[in-house]
Amino acid sequence: MGGKAALPRRRVAQALPAALPAALLGVLLAGLVALAGCAAPPGPSGPPPTPSAPVDTPDGYQSMLNQTDDQLDSAFAVIGQARSLEALEQAVLEGAGAASAASERLTTSGPVPVSVSGDNAALAAGLRQFGRELAYLSQQINLRAICAGPTALTAISTAPAMPELRTVGTQLGTPRSDRPAYRWGRALPPPHDAVHSQLRNGAVLIDRRADASGDGVLQVRNNATKDAVVLLGKAGAVVASVAVNAGQSARLDGVPDGDYDLYYTLGQDWDAGLATFSRHCEFHRFTTPTSFSTRPVTGGSAYTVQSIVLTGQDDAPGATGPDPAAAPGGRPDARNQDGPPAPGGQLGAGPGTTDVDPGELPR
Numbered sequence: 001m002g003g004k005a006a007l008p009r010r011r012v013a014q015a016l017p018a019a020l021p022a023a024l025l026g027v028l029l030a031g032l033v034a035l036a037g038c039a040a041p042p043g044p045s046g047p048p049p050t051p052s053a054p055v056d057t058p059d060g061y062q063s064m065l066n067q068t069d070d071q072l073d074s075a076f077a078v079i080g081q082a083r084s085l086e087a088l089e090q091a092v093l094e095g096a097g098a099a100s101a102a103s104e105r106l107t108t109s110g111p112v113p114v115s116v117s118g119d120n121a122a123l124a125a126g127l128r129q130f131g132r133e134l135a136y137l138s139q140q141i142n143l144r145a146i147c148a149g150p151t152a153l154t155a156i157s158t159a160p161a162m163p164e165l166r167t168v169g170t171q172l173g174t175p176r177s178d179r180p181a182y183r184w185g186r187a188l189p190p191p192h193d194a195v196h197s198q199l200r201n202g203a204v205l206i207d208r209r210a211d212a213s214g215d216g217v218l219q220v221r222n223n224a225t226k227d228a229v230v231l232l233g234k235a236g237a238v239v240a241s242v243a244v245n246a247g248q249s250a251r252l253d254g255v256p257d258g259d260y261d262l263y264y265t266l267g268q269d270w271d272a273g274l275a276t277f278s279r280h281c282e283f284h285r286f287t288t289p290t291s292f293s294t295r296p297v298t299g300g301s302a303y304t305v306q307s308i309v310l311t312g313q314d315d316a317p318g319a320t321g322p323d324p325a326a327a328p329g330g331r332p333d334a335r336n337q338d339g340p341p342a343p344g345g346q347l348g349a350g351p352g353t354t355d356v357d358p359g360e361l362p363r
Contacts, residue, residue, distance in 0.1 A: 054110065055109050055110045055111070055112055056110060056111045056112060056113055057113070058113060058179070058180055058182075061112050061113055061116060061120075061182065062182055062183065064105065064106070064109060065172070065182055065183065065184040066183075067102075067105075068102040068105070068106070068127075068184070069183075069184060069185070069186055069187045070187075071098045071101075071102060072095075072098060072099065072102070072187035072188070073186070073187035074098075075091070075094060075095035075098045075099075076095070076153065076156070076187060076189060078091040078094070078095075079091045079092055079095060079149050079152055079153060079156070080149045080150065080152075080153050081149060082149040082152075083149075083274070084358065084359065085141060085144065085147060085281075085358055088141050088146075088147075088148070088149055088152060089138050089141040089142055091149075092134055092137050092138040092141060092152060093134070093135065093138040095134050096131045096132075096134035096135040096137075096138065097131070099127045099128075099130045099131035099134060100127070100128060100131035102127050103124045103125070103127035103128040103131065106120055106123060106124040106127070107120075107121075107124045113179060115176070115178045115179035116172065116179060116182065119168055119171050119172050122164070122168050123165070123168045123172075123184070126161050126164045126165045126168060127161075127165070129160070129161040129164075130159060130161040130162075130165065133159045133160060133161055134156070134159075137152065137155060137156070137159075140155075144280065144281050144282070145279065145280055146278070146279060147267065147276055147277060147278050147279060147280075147281035148271045148274050148276060148277075148278035149274075150195075150271065150273075150274075150278070151194070151269070151271070151278040151279060153189060153192075154192045154193075154194055154195070156189060157189040157190060157191045157192045158191050158192070162188065162191065165185065165188060166185060166188060168184070168185075169184050169185025169188065170185075172184050172185075173185075194269075195269065196268075196269050197269050197270050197271075197272075198227060198245065198269075198270065199227065199229070199243035199245070199270050200243065201243060201244060201245040201248045201250055202242065202243065202244070202250040202251075203242070203243045204240060204241070204242050204252070205229060205241045205242070205243060205275075206231075206238045206239075206240060206241040207240050208237070208238065208239050208240065209239060209240055209254060209255070209256055212239075212256030212257070212258070213256060213257065213294070214254065214255055214256035214257035214258070214292055214293070214294045214303070215253075215254060215255075215294045215301055215303035216254070216255030216256070216257065216292030216293070216294065216303050216304045216305070216306070217251055217252070217253055217255065217303065217304070217305040217306070218230070218232065218242075218251065218252040218255055218292075218306050218308070219249070219250075219251045219305060219306065219307040219308070220242065220244045220249065220250050220251065220252075220307075220308055220309075220310065221244075221249045221307075221308070221309045221310070222244040222245065222246055222247065222248055222249070222250075222309075222310045223247070223309055223310060223311050223315060224246055224266050224310050224311055224312035224315050225246055225247075225312060225314065225315060226246055226266040226267055226268055226277075226280060226282070226312055227243070227244070227245045227246050227266065227267065227268065227270070227277070228243070228244045228245070228246075228264050228265065228266050228310050229241055229242070229243050229244075229264065229265050229270075229277075230242050230244060230252075230262065230263070230264045230308075230310070231262070231263040231264065231265075231361060231362055232252070232255065232260050232261075232262060233260060233261045233262070233263060233361075233362030234258060234259070234260055234261070234362075236362050236363070237362050237363060238362045238363060239255075239256070239260065240252060240255070243270075244310065255292045255304075256292065257292055257293050257294050258291070258292060259289050259290070259291045260289060260290055260291070260292070261285065261286070261289050261290075261362070262285070262286040262289075262290055262308065263283070263284065263285045263286070263356070263361050263362065264284050264310055265277060265281060265282065265283050265284070265358075265361065266280075266281065266282040266284070266310070266312045267279060267280050267281035267282065268280050276358065281358070282312055282313055282355070283355065283356050283357065283358050283360070283361060284310075284353045284354065284355060284356065285353060285354055285356045285360070286308065286352075286353050287352050287353060287354055288352075290306050291304065292304040292306065311353075
C-alpha cells in the first residue's frame with residue numbers, strides 16, 4: 001500500500017466571522033429561547049422551581065438569581081461531560097439557549113427591587129451577549145475547530161462576556177445601605193489558559209498485540225501540518241495505535257499477521273482522557289484494507305513492510321512516500337537483506353482516503 005494518500009474528499013465550511021450577522025443571530029437566539037421555554041419532558045430533577053415570592057422582594061429576586069445560576073451550572077456540567085462531537089455541539093447550543101432564556105426572564109418576570117435595577121439590566125445584557133457567544137462556539141465545534149468538552153469550557157471561561165458577568169456578580173454580592181448582598185455567579189468558571197500538549201513522536205498509545213505473532217512493519221510519514229495518531233484496526237477494535245507528529249516519520253514494528261483497516265486522526269493538543277485531539281480535529285480512513293504476513297526464509301524471515309503517507313484537508317497534494325531513512329528501499333531490515341522485498345514494501349501509488357465520523361474509528 002506504499003505511496004501517497006489521496007486528499008480527503010470532504011469539503012469544509014469556512015469558519016464563521018467573529019461577529020455573526022445580527023439578523024442571523026436574532027433568528028437563532030429566538031429559536032433557542034423558544035426551545036428553552038417549550039413543554040419538553042423535564043429531566044430527572046424536573047424544571048427549576050418558580051420563585052415563591054414576587055421578584056420585587058429581596059427573597060423573590062434572590063430566588064430568580066438562584067434559578068439562573070442553577071441552569072448555567074447544569075449546562076456547563078453537560079458540556080464538560082460530552083463524549084462526542086455531536087453531544088458537545090448540542091450541549092453548547094443548549095447552553096446558549098439557557099443563557100438567552102435567563103436574560104429574557106430577568107427583564108420580563110416583573111419589576112425587580114429598585115436598588116438592583118441597574119445591576120439587573122447589566123446582568124440581562126451580559127447573559128444575552130453570552131448566549132450569542134455560545135451559539136458561535138457551537139458553530140466552531142461543528143467546524144471541528146474545538147473537539148473536546150474541556151477545551152470548550154476553557155473557551156467559555158475566557159469568553160468576551162465573562163469579565164462583565166463576573167463584575168456584576170461581585171456588585172450584586174456587595175451589601176449596601178439600601179439593599180442586602182445578593183448571591184449570583186457561582187456557576188461561572190474561573191478563567192483558564194488553554195492547555196497545549198503534544199504526544200512523543202512514535203509513542204505507541206494502544207497495544208493489543210501480545211497474543212498474536214508477526215514481524216510486519218508499518219512505516220508512516222506525516223506530511224500534514226497537524227499531528228496524527230494512526231490506528232491499526234481489526235473487526236472494529238484497535239490492535240495498535242502510534243503517534244506521528246507533523247512533518248515527521250515513525251514506524252510500528254511487530255505487526256501481527258492478518259488483514260487490517262487503517263485509520264488516522266489529525267489535530268492539535270491531544271486529550272488523553274478522551275483519546276482525541278482537542279482542536280482542529282480530522283478523522284480519516286484508508287479506503288483499501290492492508291495485510292501483513294510473515295514467512296520463514298533461509299537465515300531469517302520475510303515480512304510485510306507497509307508504507308503510508310498522511311495528508312490533511314488543508315494540505316497540498318504531492319506526497320512522495322515514506323521517509324527513506326525509516327526502511328531503506330522499502331525492503332525488510334537487516335535480518336533479511338538478501339530476501340525478496342516484503343509485500344507492500346515498495347514505494348509507489350497507494351490507496352486513497354476518505355473522511356469518517358469520529359464514531360467510526362475503531363475502539
